[in-house]
Amino acid sequence: MPGPRFPILxxxxxxxxxxxxxxxxxxxxxxxxxxxxxVHKPYRDLPPGSLERTRLAFERTMQLADVARAAGAVVHVALAPHPAELTEMLKAGLALDEAARIYEQGLELAAGHARAGRCIALGEVGRPHYPVEAEVWERANALLQRALELCRDARVAAILHTESATPDVFADLAARARAAGLGLDQAVKHYSPPIVGPENHGLFPSIIASADSAEVAARQGTRFLLETDYVDEPERPGAVLGPKTVPRRTLDLLAKGLLTEEQCWQVHSANPKRVYGIDVAL
Ligand SMILES: [Zn+2]
Structure with a gap:
């Protein structure tokens, strides 16, 4: 089989x-x-609770990026303490003020890596996707605001992890990005439903590459990215889409005539250039 004639991200x-x-x-x-x-993720043997552990966890993600590069991929990194880490620290017995302080230090550390060119985005940042007490929700939103401001200052994108994205959620996130002075093209909605038009309020959707979602997205336009959210955890083999999914789905959309080759270039090269400023070429 001849390889694809365009890059696939x-x-x-x-x-x-x-x-x-x-x-x-x-x-x-x-x-x-x-x-x-x-994208950085929490590691089981490095539970959140101190800036030092966050530092070690970020180092590990950058090492794993090198592993992926050695395997042959072009890799860009996103770093941030995961939004769930705030409630993980509360569960472990930390007070909200202390947990929020450690979380914010983690954001600042990630922003330093961004300024040094070691990551192209802060991610995942956002807020818990599960119900939390009002006080925790408010604090999570304040930390999200801080993350968006750090992205603006470091001139990188934010990869947003939040509750399911309805048009109302998109509107709320867009307002927060605007308040922070972050361009909406740099506010990437991770795990986005296939909402490519104005109902996403200008956020940049990174759409889950299931067959249904990808086809619905491609019928609406090309202003989207595709993702699997592959987690690489032995305990959760079927939790998310497998590593082959984005290339397979893209080639499938091409075969079905839902994307032209030029539109594949748009999704996989021009869009990441616009969002992250990176060159994605063959
Ligand atoms: Zn993720």
Whole structure:
């Protein structure tokens, strides 16, 4: 089979030291993938609770990026303490003020990496996707605002992890990005439903590459990115889409005539250039 004539980016991919690692990346490459946005995730043996642990966890993500590069992918990194870490710290017994302080230090550390060119986005940032007490919700939103401001200052994108994105949620997030002075093209909605038109209020949707979502998205236009949210965790083999999904889905959309080759270039090269300022070429 001849390889694809355009680059293919999976915009939300995780690696775990206990997972398939380079094997998963090779599977992505064999299916026609070329570029990965490798997003930081919490590691089980480094539970949140101090800036030092966040520092070590970020180092690990950057090492895993090198593993993926050695396997043959072009890799860009996103770093941030995951929004769930705030409530993880509360569960572990930290007071809200202390947990929020450690979380904010983690954001600042990630912003430093961004300024040094070691990551192209702060991500995942946002707020819990599950119900929390009003006081925690308010604090999570304040930290989200801080994250958006740090993105503006560091001139990088924000990869947003939130509750399910309805048009109302998109409107709320767009207002927060605007208040922070962050361009809406730099406010990427991770795990987005296929809402490509004005109902996403200008956020940049990174759409989950299931067959249904990708087709619905492609019928609406090309202002979107595609992602799997592959987690690389042995305990959750079927939790999300596998490493092959974005290349397979893209080639499938091309075969079905839902995307032209030029539109594939738009989604996988021009869009990431616009969002992150990166060059995505073959
Ligand atoms: Zn994720």
């Amino acid at each position: 999976d915009n939300h991919f995780h690696l775990d030291p206990r997972g398939r690692g380079a094997e998963a990346v090779k599977e992505f490459l064999r299916a026609g993938g070329t570029h990965l946005t490798l």
